[in-house]
Amino acid sequence: MTDSALSFLKRLHPYDVLPDRAFHALWKEVMFRTYPAGAKIYDLGEDMDGLFIVESGQVTVRDENNNLISQLGRENSFGERGLMKGGTAVTSAYAQEDTRLICIPPGAFHKLRADHDAYRRFFDRSRETEKTDALSRFDLTRVQVATLMVPNPVTCAPTTTIQNAAKKMQDKRISCLCVVAQKKLIGILTVRDLSGKALAQGLPPNTPVSDIMTPDPRVLSPSAIGSDVLHMMMEYRLGHLPIVEAGKLVGIVTQTDLTRFQASNTAGFVSEAARAETVDDLATVTKRIPHLLVQLVAAGNRHDVVTRMITDIADVVTRRLLAMAVEKYGPPPARYVWLACGSQGRQEQTGVSDQDNCLILEDDLSETDLAYFEPFAQCVSDGLDACGYVYCPGDMMATNPRWRQPVSVWHDYFQHWIKSPSKEAQMLASVMFDLRPIGGDFSLFDGLQAETLKTASANSIFTAHMATNALTHGTPLGMLKGLATIRSGENRNTVDMKLSGVVPVVDLGRMYALQGELDPVNTRARLQAAIAGRVISESGGRDLLDAYDLVAQTRLEHQARLIKQGKAPDNFLPPTKLSAFERSHLRDAFVVIKTMQSALMQGRGVLG
Incomplete structure (x- = not known):
């Protein structure tokens, strides 16, 4: 049996890449353990005897709440997390059937990690995460807005005179004021507003800032990332971006704040797309996305950062196409929100992406109003296809009348799918739970999303069907x-x-x-x-x-x-x-x- 165990371990990665001398030194220290079905191998909080390798049998590993987290068989190893966290077990392990284990003592395990890179890399799965954390201070694609922003920005009331506002900005040596009423951000006043609106138009000094401020400014949350700031500034030509959390103003980011960081090379894509005059101009931008993907991966960016940045470009392209559709067909006769689903909805687009989208319209529209959105949607989808976001094979697009409906119809859709979870309903619900608003009036979607989640989670039959579908x-x-x-x-x-x-x-x-x-x-x-x-x-x-x-x-x-x-x-x-x-x-x-x-x-x- 010892010879077969020796051969077994010698073939198992990463032991198969150890030098012969290191392997034979290890072999002298390994121990063998046998456990009958149902026996405890170790409990949470116990001192670890070493790293375990399943030679035969089955092992279950459970967390602190006795939830199953792993079911292991021949060749699987376990216990490394405890060894790397001070030698104390962070899980519990049990033999599911009669089991034979090879045990590598803690000293031998740590020596192999210290002496052999391949062995260390195999078990040290946190290495890349630590590397990412170390780099996060220097890369806009990795830094959160909470790190970039200036907290507690200087504010003023909407009734403040432009003269007093200018004096406050001069005294504080700042380029903007956040205008707040009843603890809620209602506008932003910049030096450009004072020069371009107040001074240029010869407004009297006692003019209230509410007359020249930018009302309802675009905002981000502290959990956004630095490239979100850069992209929004590029797309909307902003120099100042308030940061709001739970409706409360918590900070502000200016272009000056970004100079400490190396700008993401996706910013150029966003800027070009936001200013494109034609669909061909947009297509010229999106044709370079595959090359961008290569660059981002080669630079060591994590997958979720890469896909987030690529999706940002798709979002800007979509909003530019929406604007082109308005230019072509005139102002919309009613409120609408354009939503993406699928990988764009989840902000997970890669180098292979089709388009999945829909339109939610406000209620009580006339047939004439509804008719406006048919060529409108076609214009946007055609533009997306020309830009490489090919038509959805399943026709999950706003060009399909089924996915271009008023809020009340969408409400009925979701309620029907939840109450009658057929195969089609499960599929459609899966797609629609990934919806994310891209352009238009986002408020049309807010209530629908919250209500649907609450209703769906309370329906045990629906969740069971969805679990099966998953x-x-x-x-x-x-x-x-x-x-x-x-x-x-x-x-x-x-x-x-x-x-x-x-x-x-x-x-x-x-x-x-x-x-x-x-x-x-x-x-x-x-x-x-x-x-x-x-x-x-x-x-x-x-x-x-x-x-x-x-x-x-x-x-x-x-x-x-x-x-x-x-x-x-x-x-x-x-x-x-x-x-x-x-x-x-x-x-x-x-x-x-x-x-x-x-x-x-x-x-x-x-x-x-």
């Missing part, structure tokens, strides 16, 4: 150690990193948002909110976040690799293009995703 996309795990690939067709011997990789986590994130009535639409933000809201356990959620990051990053790097080769990006990754190290980690990620799918199916994904 499990339709399986992970590409083979029976043995390898990855299961597509068996036939033009994509033979590849893994679909979208349908089998990213989509299962997108589905899980959507379910957690539904269960917890969570507002975020972005998948990563949903997972973080689900952890914070205790919809899922912290340990299970963190593992799922790590798994999602690895799968999504691998997919993005595959697309960048194809683009560099002069090929069109796709989602079909040949595992042979990965190293043994990368394949091993990717398989571990799929095991985590499958485990969380199983927990959802068994009702253990939610904390009671």
Whole structure:
């Protein structure tokens, strides 16, 4: 048995890349443990005996609330998190059946990590996160607005005279004042307003600032990122951007504040798109997106940063097309909001994106008013297609009358889907829960979104159907150690990193948002909110976040690799293009995703 165990460990990554001397030194220290079915291996808070490797049998790992977070079989290892956090167990482990384990003592484990890079990289999954944190201070794509903004900006009342406002700005050596009434931001006054409106027009000194301020200015929240500030300033030609949280003014960011940081190279794209005169001009901008993706990936940006920035460009392109449609057909006869769903709605666009969108209109419109929006929607969708955001194969677009309706109709849609969760209703609800307003009057959507989440989460039959629907996309795990690939067709011997990789986590994130009535639409933000809201356990959620990051990053790097080769990006990754190290980690990620799918199916994904 010792010889077979020696051969087993020698073939297992990362032990297969250890020098012979290091491996044989390790072998002298390993211990063997056997456990009958149901036996405890260790409990949360206990001192760890070492790193465990399953030679035979099955092991379950549970968090502090006894929620299942991993189900492990032959070749899987566990216990490294406890060893790297002071040697105290952060989970509990039990033998699900008669099990034989190889145990590597703590001293040997830490020595291997210290002496061998491949071994350290295999277990130190936080390395990239730490690197990201270290870089975040210097990159607008990584820094939050809360870090950039000047807190507690100087304010004035709307009745303040322009003379007193100018004196206050001079005394404080600032270029703007936030105009506040009843603790609510109602406007912004800048030096340009004083010179271009007050002085140029010869207004008397006692003119109230309300006469020349910019009312209802555009704002961002403290959780936005630096590139959001830059993009909004570029698109709307702003020099000052108030920061508002829960309706309260908490800070302001100016162009001067951005000079400390290196501007993202997506800013040029946003600026060009916002000023494009024709659809051809917009298409010239979007044709460069694949090259931008390569640059962003090569610069070491994380997948969610890259996709957020690429989606920002799509948002600006959409808003410019909406403006072009208004220029062509005249002012809209009623309020509307244009919404994106799918990857654009989730701010997760990559190098391969079609368009998914819809229109919500205000109620009580005449047939003439409704008719206006038909060519309007067609104009925008045609423009998106010309810019590379091809027509949705499923016709999920505002050009389809079904997805161009008044608020009351949309309300009935959602209520019907929730009360009668057919297959089609589940599919449509899944798409529509990812809606995000892009242009128009956002207030038309606010109440609808909140009401739908509340109604849906309270309907146990609907959530059960949605959970089942969320499990339709399986992970590409083979029976043995390898990855299961597509068996036939033009994509033979590849893994679909979208349908089998990213989509299962997108589905899980959507379910957690539904269960917890969570507002975020972005998948990563949903997972973080689900952890914070205790919809899922912290340990299970963190593992799922790590798994999602690895799968999504691998997919993005595959697309960048194809683009560099002069090929069109796709989602079909040949595992042979990965190293043994990368394949091993990717398989571990799929095991985590499958485990969380199983927990959802068994009702253990939610904390009671």
